[in-house]
Amino acid sequence: IRESQPISSQREDLFSSTSKLEDLVESEVQIVDVLDTFADYTLEKAKLIKSYVEAQKTLINTQGKKLVAHPVEAYLLIRRLTADWEDVHGALHAISNYSVGVFNWVETYRQNRNFPQSEDLTGAAHAIVRLQDTYRLNMKSLSEGIIQLPKQMMLHNTVFHGKNGLTAQDLLFIGKHAFTQGLYNRAIQWLQTAEGIAGKEINGTNGSQNELLEELHTSLRSAIEVHDDILERQGPRGITWKTNPVPINPELARDAKYQINRKEMFVPALFRRQSQEEEFVHFERLCAGEEIRPDKILSTLKCRLTTVISPYFVLSPLRVEEASLSPHIVIIHDFVTASQADRLIELGKPKLRASMHQTVNGTFIKSYIRTSKTAWLKDHEDPLVTKITKKIEQAVGLKASLPKEAEDYQIANYGLGGLYVPHTDHLMNNPNPEVYTAWERFVGDRIATMMIYLSNVEAGGATVFPRAGVTLWPKKGAAAFWWNLDRSGVGDENTRHGACPVLYGDKWVSNKWIRLNEQFLSATCGLHPLEKFQIP
Numbered sequence: 001i002r003e004s005q006p007i008s009s010q011r012e013d014l015f016s017s018t019s020k021l022e023d024l025v026e027s028e029v030q031i032v033d034v035l036d037t038f039a040d041y042t043l044e045k046a047k048l049i050k051s052y053v054e055a056q057k058t059l060i061n062t063q064g065k066k067l068v069a070h071p072v073e074a075y076l077l078i079r080r081l082t083a084d085w086e087d088v089h090g091a092l093h094a095i096s097n098y099s100v101g102v103f104n105w106v107e108t109y110r111q112n113r114n115f116p117q118s119e120d121l122t123g124a125a126h127a128i129v130r131l132q133d134t135y136r137l138n139m140k141s142l143s144e145g146i147i148q149l150p151k152q153m154m155l156h157n158t159v160f161h162g163k164n165g166l167t168a169q170d171l172l173f174i175g176k177h178a179f180t181q182g183l184y185n186r187a188i189q190w191l192q193t194a195e196g197i198a199g200k201e202i203n204g205t206n207g208s209q210n211e212l213l214e215e216l217h218t219s220l221r222s223a224i225e226v227h228d229d230i231l232e233r234q235g236p237r238g239i240t241w242k243t244n245p246v247p248i249n250p251e252l253a254r255d256a257k258y259q260i261n262r263k264e265m266f267v268p269a270l271f272r273r274q275s276q277e278e279e280f281v282h283f284e285r286l287c288a289g290e291e292i293r294p295d296k297i298l299s300t301l302k303c304r305l306t307t308v309i310s311p312y313f314v315l316s317p318l319r320v321e322e323a324s325l326s327p328h329i330v331i332i333h334d335f336v337t338a339s340q341a342d343r344l345i346e347l348g349k350p351k352l353r354a355s356m357h358q359t360v361n362g363t364f365i366k367s368y369i370r371t372s373k374t375a376w377l378k379d380h381e382d383p384l385v386t387k388i389t390k391k392i393e394q395a396v397g398l399k400a401s402l403p404k405e406a407e408d409y410q411i412a413n414y415g416l417g418g419l420y421v422p423h424t425d426h427l428m429n430n431p432n433p434e435v436y437t438a439w440e441r442f443v444g445d446r447i448a449t450m451m452i453y454l455s456n457v458e459a460g461g462a463t464v465f466p467r468a469g470v471t472l473w474p475k476k477g478a479a480a481f482w483w484n485l486d487r488s489g490v491g492d493e494n495t496r497h498g499a500c501p502v503l504y505g506d507k508w509v510s511n512k513w514i515r516l517n518e519q520f521l522s523a524t525c526g527l528h529p530l531e532k533f534q535i536p
């Protein structure tokens with residue numbers, strides 16, 4: 001997967017970065033304020049019109065047909081339609097002027113502030129479907145705004161309460177999105193939850209509610225049919241779909257072949273090539289906090305203080321936690337301070353753009369493989385950035401200051417359910433060097449990744465390595481470091497990794513990708529072609 005700075009200025013979506021969503025809250029307050037004043041004002045004017053209407057009604061009603069014959073009545077009629085009318089005229093005029101003004105203001109405001117559009121609503125629905133599925137959240141609770149974490153993910157806070165719940169209409173909308181995403185089992189669950197709620201929402205005979213119930217029944221019936229059909233023809237799981245292991249229809253479920261299916265057990269397939277489907281299962285399990293490595297491996301991992309790389313750390317050794325020995329993945333705790341992390345966010349924030357990916361034919365598109373926004377920072381943009389680069393160099397013994405030695409810092413902010421599907425950071429896998437630019441051939445592949453977590457994430461958002469069976473939980477100020485290439489410069493496919501969807505909170509990371517060629521003095525080749533680096 002190739003990433004780059006965006007080249008076209010498309011409209012920025014909102015759901016892929018929490019930073020952009022925050023701005024939206026402020027904008028909503030502004031609009032509500034203006035509308036509130038407008039509504040109060042028009043109500044005031046409408047009251048005036050209403051009192052005119054009421055007064056005239058009584059006058060008209062008390063009169064017989066011959067009213068204009070009476071000179072006083074004639075006078076009153078004319079007064080009503082002249083002097084009295086002035087007030088109504090003024091009120092109507094004021095309302096219409098004001099409403100045109102407010103209308104124009106709101107429209108311009110919405111455009112300037114990049115208000116959400118239907119693609120954002122779709123994105124948000126997708127995110128909810130994905131979160132519920134990945135973290136196996138209780139759907140009923142979720143629809144009431146309560147997020148209950150799976151047992152193995154519980155750290156400090158285990159339940160998150162929102163202030164509001166979803167309506168049956170919302171659940172129907174989300175269910176339909178689950179269906180189009182191929183999550184047939186989940187679509188059915190969403191629709192069933194919607195039915196439950198719609199039943200309760202009904203008080204009295206409400207026409208539109210009946211319509212909704214009807215639509216839910218129809219959708220549910222066809223979702224079940226499709227579910228069972230897909231399961232029958234394609235099996236319970238593929239890259240683009242998921243069903244239950246057994247059909248929903250009890251008659252079909254009695255088939256003997258589904259009785260075997262039911263007992264299907266997960267056996268981790270570590271340190272080897274995984275099919276896309278297998279990788280996805282590993283990804284999800286690791287995201288939800290499952291430990292899938294055997295004790296034999298886990299018992300070899302240590303936490304240690306180290307000064308070995310550089311005397312720079314004699315007074316304050318690096319606090320290294322080994323996450324995996326092969327591939328060598330470590331967490332360096334407190335690599336930057338909380339205020340340094342905040343500063344990096346502050347520097348990146350104004351420059352955030354939707355993550356882009358290069359397609360096979362070379363054009364850049366907005367990424368659905370990675371739902372986040374990214375910004376690039378150069379060393380000279382702030383003294384702190386240079387300082388952190390120096391620290392990285394000392395910590396891992398690689399050169400990272402010059403453009404030929406390492407890339408600029410990439411600051412990333414994930415949005416609602418934001419994730420990054422498994423990939424390798426090294427990207428020069430093509431044996432034909434012609435496909436790479438002269439610059440890329442000159443600097444070489446990404447030998448190592450130094451990723452600093454700039455925020456804590458209340459729930460979800462881990463970095464997981466499906467083949468190595470590793471889960472790294474974000475911790476503000478900690479840095480994850482791993483080698484993408486082995487000592488002979490060949491890509492280590494066991495470093496495939498991805499970012500789990502953010503379930504609750506705000507995730508910010510900073511990536512520093514270090515390039516191979518300039519490290520020829522600091523990271524020398526091994527004796528064996530598959531020898532790996534073990535630093536720090």
Ligand SMILES: O=C(O)CCC(=O)C(=O)O
Nearest residue numbers: 420462463498499509511
């Ligand atoms: O955000 C993460 O946890 C991983 C990010 C990542 O893998 C990348 O940016 O290449």
Ligand SMILES: [Fe+2]
Nearest residue numbers: 423424425497
């Ligand atoms: Fe990565």
